[in-house]
Amino acid sequence: MRRIxxxxxxxxxxxxxxSQAGVPVHSTAFRPIDEASLSRNPFRMFTSLLRLELIENAALRQRAAEILSQRDIFTSRCRQLLDEYDEQGGFSAAQAEEFVRETLETFRWHRQATVDEETYRSLHREHRLIADVVCFPGCHINHLTPRTLDIDRVQAMMPECGITPKILIEGPPRREVPILLRQTSFKALEEQVLFVDEKQGTHTARFGEIEQRGVALTPKGRRLYDELLHKAGTGKDNFTHQLHLREVFNAFPDSEFLLRLQGLAWFRYRLTPSGEAHRQAIHPGDDPQPLIERGWVIAQPITYEDFLPVSAAGIFQSNLGNETLARSYGNASRDAFEQALGCAVRDEFSLYQEAEERSKRRCGLL
Structure with missing residues (x-):
């Protein structure tokens, strides 16, 4: 998957x-990391790996491992094309088209299960997501996430369109300067599936999600966010939850000036035409704020391109119907994940810091 x-x-x-929110997987986000790619197509794929060791029933854990060992989610031609890409250092146009066709087979929804109904039910009782991962031929995409500029309006409009939304909007409250990521969603469809014993059933996997993105936070900002989110807790309905959340988050500065001044968020700096004309008067180490006030420099918030683990888990739980079954496994295994991945994951804070520093260097501030 990493090579694809x-x-x-x-x-x-x-x-x-x-697992800290009761979902037995660990994950990463595959996304572009350079500014040109992000400005052209900021597409990201949240990709999860099942943690078999978190299946409590030993016999069921062994059965799941056996089922997974017997399948290959990639076509043989897809694997050949990956090797050809490595050997050639790229694809011809024809190879690229074939690569897309073959890769689509990995992500395609499959109605035909790879197990009998009883095995499916056993895994489903353990956790719906375990059944979703283990019982089908591929690792289908379970949702797409269109982006909105006003997620509160989307949440209010969904019932008007006959769509049942998630009870709560995940993430921070509505703000003048949006931070990080706010998410909502609607319930997964019940879809007809066929088991290997020719029995018919239904499976709930694919749902819809909607997001609103804000500015990326520094480690200091993220600590304050986590502290306030923990303090706020979770409400029973979205209206009271958001009201309480906004009260608690009054402690989080809500202007670009204060976010910059207190080092809570990342910004991208650029010179205005007037700034370009006075470039010789700008020196490394200068405070950007007087230059911003003078009209020489503009500071733009850097968009958060990543995910919030508790929000992601909440989306999975609510849309797959497991809210009442959430268990806190709470034992991360990053080393095992990176071993399976074949490389270390990149640090999101470093990427945002590098983007801010590059922009400052272009302005002569570093």
């Missing part, structure tokens, strides 16, 4: 332990 995404210019960023 690398061909598409997408690389693993951050490690997410969803």
């Amino acid at each position: 995404f690398a061909i598409m210019g997408m690389y693993p960023v951050s490690y997410y332990d969803l």
Whole structure:
């Protein structure tokens, strides 16, 4: 999977332990990491690996391992094309088209299960997501996430369109300066499936998600965010939850000036035409704020391109119907994940810091 995404210019960023919220997987986000690619197509794929060791029933854990060992989610031609890409250092146009066709087979939804109904039910009772991962031929895409500029309006409009939304919007509250990521979603469809014993059933896997993205936070900002989110807790309905969240988050500065001044968020700096005309008066180490006030420099918030692990787990739980079954496994295994991945995941904070520093160097501030 890592090799496939690398061909598409997408690389693993951050490690997410969803077991802390009762989902037995750990994950990374494959995404572009350079500014040109992000400005052209900021597409990201949140990709999870099942943690078999978190299946409590030993016999069921062994059965799941056996089932997974007997399948290959990639076509033989896809594997050949990956080797050809490595040997050639790229693809011809014809190879690229074939690569897309073959890769689509990995992500395609499959109605035909690879197990009998009883095995499916056993895994489903352990956790719906375990059944979803183990019982089908491929690792289908379970949701797409369109982006909105006003997620509160989307949440309010979904019932008007006959769509049942998730009870709570995940993430921070509505703000003048949006931070990180806010997410909502709607329930997964019940879809007809066929088991190997020719019995018919239904499976719930594919759902819809919607997001609103804000500015990326520094480690200091993220610590404050986590502290306030923990303090706020979770409400029973979205109205009271958001109201309480906004009260608690009054402690989080809500202007670009204060976010910069207190080092809570990342910004990208650029010179205005007036700044270019006075470039010789700008020196490494200068405070950007007087230059911003003078009209020589503009500071733009850097968009958060990653995910929030607790929010991601909450989306999975609510849309697959497991809210009441959430268990806190709470034992991250980053080393095992990176071993399976074949490389270390990149650190999101380093990527944002590098982007800010590059922009400062272009302005002569570093």
